[in-house]
Amino acid sequence: MIPDYQSLMLPVLRYAAESEQRVPDLADRIADDLGLSEEEREELLPSGRQxxxxxxxxxxxxxxxxxxxxxxxxxGRFTASEAGRRFLAGNPERLDTRSLMQFPEFVEFYESSRKSGSSGDRRVPASVEEAEGSSATPEEQIEQAYRSLNAALGADLLDRIRENSPVFFEKLIVDLLVAMGYGGSHKNAAEQLGRSGDGGVDGVINEDRLGLDRIYVQAKRYAEGNSIGRPEVQGFVGSLVGLGASKGVFVTTSSFSRGAIEYAQNLPQRIILIDGNRLSELMIEHSVGTRSQQTIQIQRLDEDFFTEDG
Incomplete structure (x- = not known):
């Protein structure tokens, strides 16, 4: 398990007292010390950027x-200062945000950050008690809040979809596929999708603007807990075979059984199963049925800006 950032303070400082360090190199050394798995070493923040x-x-x-x-x-390099070495000489058992409050420089930073917090700066917790109770870095806290908001939004989207008619659901699928780049124009996509089904197929949509290939679609607006089983997916695949089609998308507001998922994974045809959770994620990603309320821009230090040539 990857330790939280406060638990990492003391080992980071100890390594920094031995020699100059770089974060990527130090991460490898600490991962070795902790016996972290390859998966833990490569685990990314939800943003996928670090x-x-x-x-x-x-x-x-x-x-x-x-x-x-x-x-x-x-x-890109850091080392322990004289103050850091003196602190280590006392053989501390732990170093965390509360411990840092004994240093005037941190108190000054802490107070100035709290004052600027009214303009949205939350680089430090609002209180030492909050810091002790938090194992997440500021970036992780932002991303956790983002995921929570999207989870709640996704649940609301599915509830609203289920409250509307099957015709509305078909229109929603058209809107989503067009937003994702399929179907050419909304008019052309609407002509292909949403017409009477043919042997288990609800519609067909062009994969590209020229119509060089087509994707067949099945859409089921089911209540939560009413999952799609293997027989229904088999019926959809049988329809594709009869039409000579090789690509299909099965969309539902509920879920797919394990048997249905395993069956779809081992087919010569390319069948994509989109359950309710994935449907809501795609709607949020492509702003279908949602709209942006607030944008938060996170700035980072531009190291190149401060590099002097020559």
């Missing part, structure tokens, strides 16, 4: 730097 372990080491280093325990002698 490994979790490296992100937590970065924040541990950042906070210790604000306390004066870490120096950065050159770009």
């Amino acid at each position: 490994r979790v372990l490296q992100n937590r080491i970065h924040w541990a280093k950042f906070y210790m730097g604000k306390a004066g325990l870490i120096d950065s002698p050159s770009r």
Whole structure:
């Protein structure tokens, strides 16, 4: 299990007291010390832009730097300061945000960050007690909140879809597929999808604007808990075979049974199963049935800007 950023402070400082460090290299050493699996070493933040372990080491280093325990002698490198070495000489058992409050530099940073928090700056917790109870870095807290909001939105979307008619559901599928780049134009997509079904197929939509290939669609607006079983997927596949089709999408507002999923994974035809959760994720991603309420832009330091040539 990857430790939280506060638990990483002391080992990071100890390594920094031995020699200059880089976050990626130090992440490998700490992963070896902890016996982390390859999956844990490669685990990414939900944004997919940085490994979790490296992100937590970065924040541990950042906070210790604000306390004066870490120096950065050159770009991308850091080492323990004299204050950091003196702190280690006392053989501390733990180093965390509360411990950092003994250093005037961190108190000054802490207070200034709290004051600027009214403009949206939450680089430090609102209180030391909050910091002790939090194992997530600021970036992780933002992403956790983002996932929670999307989960609630996804549930609301599915509830509203189930409240509407099958015709509305078919129109929604058209809107989503067009937003994803299929069907050419909305008019052409609507002509292909949503017409009378043919042997278990609800509609067909062009895969590209030229209509070089087509995708057959089956849409089932089911209540939560009423899952789609293997027989229904088999019936859809049988229809595709009869039509000479090789690609199909089966969309439902509920879920698919394990048997249905395993069956679809071992077919010569390319069959994509989209359950309610995936449907809501795609709707949110492509702004179908949703609209942006607030955008939060997170800035990062541009190291290249501060690099002097020559």
